[in-house]
Amino acid sequence: MLLALKDVNTYYGQIHILQGVSLDVAEGELVCLLGGNASGKSTTLKTILGLVAPRSGSVVFDGEDVTRASTSRRIERGMAIVPENRRLFSPMTVTENLEMGAYRRSGDLRAAFERVYDLFPLLADRRSQLAGTMSGGEQQMVAVGRALMSEPRLLLMDEPSMGLAPILVERSFEIIQAVHEAGVAVLVVEQNANMALSVADRGYVLQTGRIALTDRADALRENDDLRKAYLGR
Amino acid sequence: MTKIGTDEWVAQVGERTEAYRGLTAPVRRTWDGIPLGWRFAAAMLLVALLPVATDSSYVVRVGVNAFLFGLLALGLNVVVGYAGLLDLGYIAFYGFGAYTYALLSSDQIGVHLPAELTLIVVVALTAGLGYVLGLPSRRLLGDYLAIVTLFFGQVFVQLAIHLDRLSLPWADGPVNVTGGPNGIVGIDPIRLVGVTFSSVTDYFYLLLVAFVALAVGLHRLTASRTGRAWRALREDPLAAEQMGLPVNRLKLLAFAVGGAVAGFAGAVFAAVQVGVFPQNFETLLLIMIYAAVILGGAGSLPGVAIGAAVIAVFPEVLRTPDYARLIFYGVVLGGLVALLRPWSRLAAVLAGTVVLGFVVRFATAAAWPDAAAVAPGGLVARALGAWVATPPNATTVGNVAFVLLVPAVLAVTRLRGPARTWALPTVLYLAAFVWETRLVAEPSVTRQLVLGAILVVMMTARPQGLLGTPRVEML
Known part of the structure; x- marks a missing residue:
């Protein structure tokens, strides 16, 4: 397993947010984490990346227990995130944004830039444009490109469809698939269950801080409870 | 994902960039080129x-x-x-x-x-x-x-x-x-x-x-x-x-x-x-x-x-009254030239202010017969002496005028259209009056006031500062 969470309990102050969450992502797998508002999706990502520390349980990445490791350490080990709402450095150029994604890596970044520009040729043309002046869909590419600059083995995506027009949501998931096909494992956190399940291999459903359901993506799509709760039909 | 030709946006960026216009355009273009x-x-x-x-x-x-x-x-x-x-x-x-x-x-x-x-x-x-x-x-x-x-x-x-x-x-x-x-x-x-x-x-x-x-x-x-x-x-x-x-x-x-x-x-x-x-x-x-x-x-x-x-x-x-005057009237004049459009409106406001000054000076000459001259200085001071009313008890009158000036300036910023044009000469004259009776003689106070005013105007007109880059807001 590339990533394994075992019985993770995370608190915000006295509030018990994640209540014994266990999940895993295999090498090269595309897994989605579904759930409604306040179900603990983002907290799960923050725990994986080390932005919040769990009170108990463990996070194992690539055979190493990183439960107490810093965010920088985890990124060095091969994690990367596309944050919710993308959070680009808006007054900086595309190139500069991409470079920030590879800050942890020393040495020649040319190969990493080439890889991103191959995946998103549009970014190559726009390399000196300020990220904040781009459209939502273009910003999404910069955000994914920035995360890929560290050549991660696991890409975490927090609500990629958030704030995008329907056509761009589709585009966004095409990007996710492209990354997945390049051999990178992806963990997508989404509210848009339909879209997420159409590309994912497996899925987890979070409900008020617990894993309520887990199965193969095609099986989840047929699951009656899930359909009632999230797919609205 | 196609990679044919060039990006549309990039291809158009040249023609979409606004060119400098007006008389200063060649100068600004040359300046940018250095x-x-x-x-x-x-x-x-x-x-x-x-x-x-x-x-x-x-x-x-x-x-x-x-x-x-x-x-x-x-x-x-x-x-x-x-x-x-x-x-x-x-x-x-x-x-x-x-x-x-x-x-x-x-x-x-x-x-x-x-x-x-x-x-x-x-x-x-x-x-x-x-x-x-x-x-x-x-x-x-x-x-x-x-x-x-x-x-x-x-x-x-x-x-x-x-x-x-x-x-x-x-x-x-x-x-x-x-x-x-x-x-x-x-x-x-x-x-x-x-x-x-x-x-x-x-x-x-x-x-x-x-x-x-x-x-x-x-x-x-x-x-x-x-x-x-x-x-x-x-x-x-x-x-x-x-x-x-x-x-x-x-x-x-x-x-x-x-x-x-x-x-x-x-x-x-x-x-x-x-x-x-x-x-x-x-x-x-x-x-x-x-x-x-x-x-x-x-x-x-x-x-x-x-x-x-x-x-x-x-x-x-600002320590020297004559230089301070030049800066004060220069800034006021510059501000008017920059902000008042069309030219006829600017000319009306300026002429109104000048005429108002002479009228007030003439009217008050009777009431304040032994008026002291404005704070001594060079040519500008002498010209102003014939225009700005000079009360005998400059400190008191100046203080009252100063207190009046603040709400007057605020009021002008709220007025729109012709009302502002009509109100401007009075406010401008009041400002000049306050400047001559009180501020020009007290550099220590004036410095702080002018600096504060510059910062306020600057922050309103250009929040990013003189040469700062404006912030690009996301979403």
Whole structure:
């Protein structure tokens, strides 16, 4: 397993947010984490990346227990995130944004830039444009490109469809698939269950801080409870 | 994903870019074409001629002051403009550098180290102090950091005042470290590789070299990976953390660089003044440096340098009533020309103001027969004497007029259309009246008022400062 969470309990102050969450992502797998508002999706990502520390349980990445490791350490080990709402450095150029994604890596970044520009040729043309002046869909590419600059083995995506027009949501998931096909494992956190399940291999459903359901993506799509709760039909 | 031809947006960017228009267009295009380095070199060459062009040591001293402001502003720009850390204890580093140099180069504790060594010690110590102050401040954001660092700045001043009677367990009596309110005097001049800097002009050139070196160094730092990481940190600390940027190390580095620059400036200041006193490092100076950074545009090196020059030179110019007048009426006139459209409206307002002035002067001549002339001055003053009404008890009438002026100005900003055009001459005349009866004779008050007014206007018209980049908002 590339990533394994075992019985993770995370608190915000006295509030018990994640209540014994266990999940895993295999090498090269595309897994989605579904759930409604306040179900603990983002907290799960923050725990994986080390932005919040769990009170108990463990996070194992690539055979190493990183439960107490810093965010920088985890990124060095091969994690990367596309944050919710993308959070680009808006007054900086595309190139500069991409470079920030590879800050942890020393040495020649040319190969990493080439890889991103191959995946998103549009970014190559726009390399000196300020990220904040781009459209939502273009910003999404910069955000994914920035995360890929560290050549991660696991890409975490927090609500990629958030704030995008329907056509761009589709585009966004095409990007996710492209990354997945390049051999990178992806963990997508989404509210848009339909879209997420159409590309994912497996899925987890979070409900008020617990894993309520887990199965193969095609099986989840047929699951009656899930359909009632999230797919609205 | 297709990769054919060029990107549409990129192909059109040339024709979509707005061209300069009007008479100034060729000048602005040429100006844009000159590389930044050339502009900087030309400006510095001009400045270098200042001591040659004047034989007044006062003017050179103002230049020295401007360079000290410039160094401080460049240093503060690293902390505030690049890393986005609101450091209100910045002046303490300046003071710490000055006092360290003073202690190591005077009879205060009887140590006279060579200046080369002292300057290195000062820079190392202030950089270290910046690092240490940064340590507990790493987790503090925005306002909280501001409070803690403000406290630090105050502590420094208090220590400087009270460390003249320090009781040490092994010493017999109280030990005098800082000289208390009397400060430390008789500081050695800076002596580098056999050259002694003794006159103000010497220090002017020393500071010029230091300023150029720092500006070039910081320019290169901005263009480096660390510089870009600082900007990323300022724009979005959370995203920076999620990208794995060493957020804490970057903050500490900014504090250390800012501290070292201020420390160096402090050391030169101590040598120029031949003495250091606690009141040299009060909060007012901090406000001035912040004003320079904000006025010039936080994050822009040339902007901050220009801001520092303006803040340093402006109050000096305002000391002379005639120059102050020129600036006041120049700014008012310039503002009207820039803001009033069309030309007929501008002409009407100006003519109205002039006529109103003569009418009021004529009408009040009967009531105030023994009126004193306006504050003496040159040609402008004489011309104004025939126009501005001069009450015998200028202080009282001026004060009343000043109180009336504030709501009048506010009212004009609220009025729209013809009403504003009609109201403007009265308000303008009232402003001129207040200026002549009260403000021109009191430079100390006027300086603060004018500076404040400039900052307010600046922040309203150009929130990013003179040369700062406007913030691009997401979403």
